[in-house]
Amino acid sequence: MDLSFAEIGHYSLVLALALSLLQSFVPLWGAHRLDGRLMSVGPVVAVVNFGYVALAFAALVAVHVTSDFSVANVYENSNSQIPLLFKITGVWGNHEGSILLWILILALFGALVALFSSNLPDTLRARVLSVQGWIGTAFLLFLLLTSNPFARLNPAPMEGQDLNPVLQDIGLAIHPPMLYLGYVGFSIAFSFAIAALIDGRIDAAWARWVRPWTLLAWLFLTLGIAMGSYWAYYELGWGGFWFWDPVENASFMPWLAGTALLHSAVVMEKRGALKIWTILLAILTFSLSLLGTFIVRSGVLTSVHAFASDPTRGVFILAILTAFIGGALVLFAWRAPGLKQGGIFAPISREGALVFNNLFLIAATATVLVGTLYPLALDTLTSRKISVGSPFYQLTFAPLMVPLLLAVPFGPMLAWKRGDLKGAAQRLAVAMVLSVIAVVLALFLSGAKGVLAPLAVGLGIWLIAGSVVDLTERARLFRGSLSTSFARLTGLPRSAFGSALGHAGLGLTVLGITFVSSWQIEAITSVKPGQSIPLGHYQLTYVETTNGRGPNFRAEVSRFQVTGDNGRSFTMAPSKRFFSARQSATTESALKTIWLSQIYLSLGDRSDDGSLVVRAYYKPLVTLIWLGGVVMAIGGVISLSDRRLRVGAPRKARARKPAAEPVST
Template sequence: MIAEIGHFALILALGVALLQAVVPLWGARRNDPVLMGLAGPASVVQFLLVAVSFAALTHAYVVSDFSVMNVFSNSHTDKPLLYKVSGVWGNHEGSLLLWITILALFGLAVSLFGGNLPPGLKARALAVQAMITVGFLLFILFTSNPFERLDPPPINGQGLNPLLQDPGLAFHPPFLYLGYVGFSMAFSFAIAALIEGRVDAAWARWVRPWTLVAWVFLTCGIVLGSWWAYYELGWGGWWYWDPVENASFMPWLAGTALLHSAVVVEKRDALKSWTIFLAILAFGLSLLGTFLVRSGVITSVHAFASDPTRGVFILGLLVIAIGGSFALYAVRAPSLKTGGLFAPISREGALLLNNVLMATGAGTVLLGTLYPLFADAFDLGKVSVGPPFFNSVFVPLMVPMVLAMAAGPFMSWKRADLMGVLGRLKLVLGLAVVAAGVTWFLEGGTAGPWWAAGGIGLAVWLFLGTLAEWAERVRLFKAPAEALGRARRLPRAAWGMTLAHAGLALFIAGATASSAWKQESVQSQKVGEAVTVAGYTFTLTDVRDVQGPNYVASTGTFEVTRDGKPFATMTPAKRTYKMPPRPTTEAAIVGTFWGDVYAVVGDKDPDGGYVTRLYFNPLVPWMWMGALVMVIGGLVSLSDRRHRVGAPTRARAGAKTQPAKA
């Protein structure tokens, strides 16, 4: 009965979404406050109905109701409760319901917290958001019903993919979807602005916090997924340019560019058309990722094995939503006023360079991801595009962007003196060159690729340049007695920028070191034998079977020493799950300031030894720490009072007198 309530709630939500998509839009055209006001209550009711449906599916998983096909296919009575709950979104139908729930949640948030929005813009944005929800509700109701029944109900279920039975994968999809779907709000604001025919500083002030929310969540989701791949798959790496990894990375790049572009619209009333384009692009790439994951066109450990007919439905939704949006953009964008002019050497110019390079990077990743599909579709042969392509094409694009990130905040708006900026950064530049030289002397001349020293120098340039800009803002060296007071008065958005840029510098250092100087050893190792990697000696002392709640694990014990002194006891394992019967790898990792000591134990070989993989991954903890600092920077920026207050008074007043346009 509860499953039927959940299904019926989705049908009702579709009706409410249709109402919300049509009536407020018509009200905005007629400038009718009553009809426009319907958008808020409709978004509340829509969210409540979708939440009831999601709760009904979650209940079916928790109580192991195997009369529901979705539960039977993805759960089992022996699963721990955490993985019963995460099983709700560990499959195509359930994850689609989570997507719709988050769509409704963002609409609810705008309804509740968008009191400072002009009624016309708010009504149009919520109507566009409802249109997106209508598309996905039609998709789930007609092709992916999560409440389909089985009669008679089976005694037990088939279980969840063991790779997904992990805390990292339990929380990774919700964060990722909050990022993906969060960009729908920026998209809705962009389409509403195109319909209205006006993009100004007020619009940029309204759209930035919603974009920032999506960016923070997507960053968390990507990092959680990378962290899971690092310790769960047992290959010692954290990123492989997998198509589904790329599907999340592309909207992150576009969203990051959108955040910076919106600043130019707000501060200088420039780049308006480009900012609208990025808002459409960010959500378009999110929809493309959904298509890649659910269409069956790619093979990935992350992808859902889905019926290709579902992919056709999503492709149609993608064509209608994004094709229609770009058609509207082509008609409306030329009429948008260009705004303030600026010289190439200026803060606007630096932010534009950031935008162009990030957009180009996203295009490069898109090309590398889709080219094998196009080659296969046109009988051009099987083509594999892997890390060598992405590393050689994408990474060089990011180098000038990082160089500009440190110099850009020193530049003034409209026009800047490049030599003067570089003069203020000469100490930072000198220290970056020294860091690169020392790295080359210690490592580059004897081991590791030549570019690694440059990567470390680049990280030092960005980190110290970011700190130097903060120090100049608070006049740390000119008036140190007053610096603390100035630091307290700094806008939180400025603090957020400092933290985010410093976090990226830490991430670059960690990514460079782990890629360039990782050391590994793969061998057959018997109990009692020792292997040395990067100065750490791994002695395999025992391998025993351990019974888990729904698996059996072959657990090895390594006694690790360094310079003859005990360092750690590590217990990696290889698990074999009962239902479905499938093996997984559980790496043992001990982190230090300078890197991770990493051990994996595998199958027993005919000689009585065990296949072991031993690694030292330098500076990997810096990557996770850098990503965390970036997220904290985003949250600090989000707490800036200006995001809560909204647009300047004069912009709101102008919005009230602006006649509505269809």
């Protein structure tokens, strides 16, 4: 009998589950017995397991592309009329497909560890792969028992219900995979932490091994959050870049904790300190990723991201959450007292600066966690619905960020073990002067109407200038010939450039948030053809509205002629789209980027007199918000290309027997 794509995909998932069970126990038992043959099973199974999960994912893509409406997942989330791109993105634009994507990326990271971690001790690699197998087994069981993406319909419908119109956008081709590469990528740090706790020993080499995986996950999560923010900004028509929605917070919390983990791992690698804290951070970071999966996929939220509505799914994910987070914390409580604490250092030192960084990042994470879970808990316990929005975070999160950002440029200027705060301040004098000038200019240009925004501008310049000063100090610029300084600069490790770009990117984001939050111009009004809207240095004249059609929608496109004070003009055309299959509409905003700023137009409903409601914004330097995220991610890529991070630790000697090598202390 010929098998269809759906049957191939389903059988592949069953085989992947069997392999995950094998991966979960055989290498672990081999590590316990120091049996090299059993431990060697782990890498082979991890790679084959990825192959079967990839085959299942490819089968789901195939049934979507071919519009096989006998598969319930295709019928509920696709349509024969939608473009090919959205047929593909519709694969993960639903609960079942998104969980399969989650598992695919988990299996991918497991295979990468198997293929590119031959420098690890065999026992450590075996335990890491086993923990990855545990996670894979749990989610494959969840998928097969509660969320089978290949479930059939009989009889097969003639046409599908279409993909959610809001998800029919190019951003959905990029945002979820990037986000999941970050979410799931932190599972490697988690697996390393559990493996170290099982063994009962941890050292600086462990930090060198775990840092590249953590950095890889962090940079993907950074890009995923930035892409998601920009998608919501232009697609939802509300004009904002961040709403402090629980779904947004679900990705932001692992990012904050992952940033703390990266910095803590540096201290552990360089100085052998913060061992227990780094292990705990590795557990907490992935635990927050699991918590985010629960929030989005359990049905506790009503959101464009929250696809699940079956309570059974929520209970199953909650059981996974409890098992992994609870089990990891119990193991940590049992093993941590027996771990060596590591080196000591003075409060004023690079280690001290990184600890300061960690404390404020974790406090900020806790703030976001409380703001996210409190409304959900209150609704569950009392059926009272409240929302925790921007005012709460402005009063709690923002004050924690200010001292943290002020301290960022000092860290690289301080020596390890014992630093000179006065000397660091002297080296940062130029950055201080530039930030003060920026504050004064911002006060002058804003008419001294407030001090918080100009101070935030100064903070952004402080971060950018501090990053430049860091590199110039390392190159000893102006302390010798330019050729010598240039040679020093080009001889710096790539991680130094990556760190500087990361901090500078953060400064760019701070500047973008400050400018658009404090100085954007907004106009919400009704207009008829020929009427104009003043918007700062621009006049927006409503010309006409015409009708159009797309592959699976009809559209009303409104054309505006925009004229600046300099006489230059251009056309903007926001629209509304109506999707008949879903009987719903979307607002397609129009954007015009002018240098780093944007004009943003979004359509409302028509008034009774036939006029058109328009939301118009001039957003100064708004693109810096997402440009900063891209710069941070580029910094991560450059750091990852540093040979010390790619190699991690010396390769094992050929003469050594694999089974005899424990994790070193």
